[in-house]
Amino acid sequence: MPVSPPGGTRAFISALASLALAGLMAASAAASAPSEQALTAMQAATERLDRVHALVVAHDGEIVLDHHQGGPGTAAPANVKSLSKTVLAALTGAAIEAGVLDDADQSLVELLGDRVPAGADPRVNDITIGHLMALQAGLERTSGSNYGSWVASPDWVADALGRPFVDEPGGRMLYSTGSSHLLSAALTRASGESTLALAQRLLGEPLSINIPAWARDPQGIYFGGNDMLLSPRALIQIGELYRHDGQLNGQRILPEGWVEDSWAARGSSPWTNDGYGYGWFITTLADEPTYYGRGFGGQALYVIPERELTIAITSNPNPPSPGGQFQQQLNGLVETLLEGE
Secondary structure, eight states, rough: OOOOOOHHHHHHHHHHHHHHHHHHHHHHHHHHHHHHHHHHHHHHHTTTTTTTEEEEEEETTEEEEEEESSSOOTTEEOOOGGHHHHHHHHHHHHHOOOOOOOTTTTTTHHHGGGGGGGGGOOGGGGHHHHHHHHTTTOBBSGGGGGHHHHHSSSHHHHHHSSBBBBBTTSOOOOOOHHHHHOOOOOOOHHHHOHHHHHHHHIHHHHHHHOOOOOOTTTTTOOOTSSSSSHHHHHHHHHHHHHHTEEEEEEEOOOOHHHHHHHOSSEETTTTTOOOSSOOOEEEETEEEEEEEETTTTTTTEEGGGGGGGGEEEOOOOOOOOHHHHHHHHHHHHHHHHHHOO
């Protein structure tokens, strides 16, 4: 005959069971699918933003809202502008996992070799792959007012590396597409493949997404950090890869710990004060930790792990850009969903 535990032990076991049940209920509540009311409210708010083309929401990997109101459809490639920086960071992680690169601390100069211009500031030797992903190269920006002269130059890599240092490598975040383009050039030299071929092999094939060709520089390097063509549904798959800690169906695509490192703030945006890691901005929306990539004109990818949500938005990419105010409106769409429960 079994022996009943003493009263104190029974109470302890009962308390543990209650805590486990409470934890299970809390996890279940946090992971519950968005209500129809919340999804309807989000779609209605989206329809009031004429610039938005498409909105896709996935919960626990299942698409629960697929809304198209202009431009390419949700399964058609769209120019995601600087949201390409998030995708390029994912490709860099996949390249490390595949052995193409050593790690995020690998030297850029080591990878670029003779592509580094003679007479470059010696501090270029201190720039790492991680600095490029976190936009901490220290070099004068090629974005903003410098963008036109940079893309008009005969050699984008040499132009970006020949700019003066305005901070030390690893210093403050300097939003510069030139830094991302240097990363694309490094990936090309290290792999012996184009950035497009590498992206198709390491991301496109395992994620079953289409990555069409996009713009290249005068030397044929695919534009790093701008003008990639991806559908909202393809973006969802990239977000899901991060939500699943870099794994897909048990296959590791990104290195162990990569997502945690990518979502750790290394600098902050001078415009929003949001943190910035490896290609991802870090913020809080409706009290939920949120990680997002963004591109000119309203391209966005959000991952909200505690809600098991991944959200992709594409918009009219043509100038004039509505700027940061529009990004806040997109954040508002996400908050509409999160607060509608």
